[in-house]
Amino acid sequence: MESYMVFVANTARKILPVGILDRVILLCLIVGVGCSPSVDNSASVEGEEDSVYAIPWEEIEVYMKAAPSPVQVALWLRQEKVPFLREPLHDPTLSGRYTGLQGAANLGIYLTDMAYAHATSNYQEAYEYLSSVNRLAARYGIDDIFSLERIRALERLQDKPDSVQRLMSQYYSEVQARLEEMGQQPMLRHMILGGWIESLHITLALLERDSSRQPLAEMIALQKNLLPLFIKVYGVDTASSVASRQVLMYLVEVQRVLNNLTIGGEEMKATPQVQKGLIQIQFQEGARLSATQLLSLKQPVARLREFLIKV
Amino acid sequence: MNQRFFLGYILLLGGYRLAQTPCKQLIPTCREAYMEDFQWDGRYWRAELYGGETAEIYYTFFRGLRYRLIPCGSSSTQSPPHLRIYNANRTLLLDTRQQGERRHWDLELSSTQLLVIELYYPTGEGCAALLVGHRVPMVEASAR
Numbered sequence: 001m002e003s004y005m006v007f008v009a010n011t012a013r014k015i016l017p018v019g020i021l022d023r024v025i026l027l028c029l030i031v032g033v034g035c036s037p038s039v040d041n042s043a044s045v046e047g048e049e050d051s052v053y054a055i056p057w058e059e060i061e062v063y064m065k066a067a068p069s070p071v072q073v074a075l076w077l078r079q080e081k082v083p084f085l086r087e088p089l090h091d092p093t094l095s096g097r098y099t100g101l102q103g104a105a106n107l108g109i110y111l112t113d114m115a116y117a118h119a120t121s122n123y124q125e126a127y128e129y130l131s132s133v134n135r136l137a138a139r140y141g142i143d144d145i146f147s148l149e150r151i152r153a154l155e156r157l158q159d160k161p162d163s164v165q166r167l168m169s170q171y172y173s174e175v176q177a178r179l180e181e182m183g184q185q186p187m188l189r190h191m192i193l194g195g196w197i198e199s200l201h202i203t204l205a206l207l208e209r210d211s212s213r214q215p216l217a218e219m220i221a222l223q224k225n226l227l228p229l230f231i232k233v234y235g236v237d238t239a240s241s242v243a244s245r246q247v248l249m250y251l252v253e254v255q256r257v258l259n260n261l262t263i264g265g266e267e268m269k270a271t272p273q274v275q276k277g278l279i280q281i282q283f284q285e286g287a288r289l290s291a292t293q294l295l296s297l298k299q300p301v302a303r304l305r306e307f308l309i310k311v
Numbered sequence: 312m313n314q315r316f317f318l319g320y321i322l323l324l325g326g327y328r329l330a331q332t333p334c335k336q337l338i339p340t341c342r343e344a345y346m347e348d349f350q351w352d353g354r355y356w357r358a359e360l361y362g363g364e365t366a367e368i369y370y371t372f373f374r375g376l377r378y379r380l381i382p383c384g385s386s387s388t389q390s391p392p393h394l395r396i397y398n399a400n401r402t403l404l405l406d407t408r409q410q411g412e413r414r415h416w417d418l419e420l421s422s423t424q425l426l427v428i429e430l431y432y433p434t435g436e437g438c439a440a441l442l443v444g445h446r447v448p449m450v451e452a453s454a455r
Contacts, residue, residue, distance in 0.1 A: 058358075065354055065370070066369030068371040071350070072352045075445060076373040076375070162350065166350055169352060171353075172353035173351070173353040173354060173355070215374060218374065218422055219373070219423050222423055222424065225399040268398070270404050274410050277416055279417065279418045280421075281404060281405075281418070281419070281420050281424075283422045283424065285422075
């Protein structure tokens with residue numbers, strides 16, 4: 001049965017254009033599970049086995065990596081000189097209570113919180129989150145990557161943000177490589193999902209605080225392109241995992257809200273210029289969405305995040 | 312019979328490892344050689360490309376940061392892989408092949424965008440990888 005479903009999904013993928021495939025996934029969801037996600041306690045992501053993929057892992061990986069890494073988000077936030085907000089961040093003391101896929105999602109969430117705290121020079125908070133990461137990493141046999149020795153090394157470098165980011169990049173890459181080597185791709189997928197949702201959640205909170213920050217609005221508007229990729233990643237994996245189906249429903253809910261927003265300049269004219277190995281691409285300014293419009297995403301994003309962090 | 316099977320398995324495994332090693336080695340080699348003062352984002356994309364195949368990379372680029380794209384590879388023709396850069400709607404923006412051969416390209420965008428990058432060999436085949444680094448542009452960095 002499973003192989004039949006994989007065959008059907010693969011065939012569908014080959015014969016249907018991407019947009020149509022998305023609609024088919026959406027239709028299946030609506031017909032099969034209902035239109036609006038509701039939190040089902042039995043469908044917790046904790047400890048659940050994942051999963052059968054209808055497309056090769058390499059393809060899933062390509063879509064997942066479209067989301068910016070916590071390290072990249074941190075550098076961007078540092079560059080934007082955003083303030084530190086404690087309220088939207090996750091509770092670091094809960095890290096010991098997560099296991100399985102939920103733990104992986106929270107690993108991504110804590111990594112992003114850590115990167116944000118560090119980017120805004122809140123080192124004490126950053127190390128609290130790093131300790132949470134260390135506790136969670138122990139569950140997956142990757143705690144050597146965030147060992148106390150390494151945490152101390154990061155602590156010694158706290159006034160050198162570039163060095164810290166360099167080391168964090170290295171550790172982040174080690175986590176990915178290790179999870180893949182251990183055949184823990186579903187964990188990696190949830191970790192990236194968690195990190196991405198947390199960066200969106202923080203950006204929305206920052207925009208709510210200061211609606212005049214255009215770069216934050218741009219980052220949120222960009223989700224219109226990113227979201228279909230994540231929906232694809234979770235849409236191809238509904239064969240056996242209830243948790244994945246639940247995540248997919250929440251993602252579809254975010255997309256529904258996003259689709260109701262009219263984002264102007266769908267096909268923004270771009271002018272590339274190349275000089276001495278530097279490519280500069282100038283994008284024509286499109287119609288901008290107001291912060292109020294973008295903040296309508298806050299609730300559906302919060303609902304997905306709540307699903308990932310609930311204990 | 313069992314011995315023959317075991318020997319075959321060892322040979323197969325050895326061959327697989329041998330084929331993987333240069334490809335795996337690409338990442339640290341290219342990072343070491345071309346990342347310079349850019350910060351690696353901790354991720355990489357790697358693929359074996361045969362007969363005109365391409366590898367696709369989706370990446371979020373932020374306005375205000377400068378990126379370094381390092382296409383590296385070990386192809387049968389010894390030339391590095393090229394990049395085609397598309398917007399999120401798959402409109403081709405640039406093909407680096409038209410810009411000559413370089414070991415790395417720097418990139419800046421006027422607004423935050425999701426871009427699709429295609430890694431390919433015009434001729435030949437082999438392993439190809441892409442590394443991405445980022446940093447604050449020099450002018451702003453020196454003003455800090």
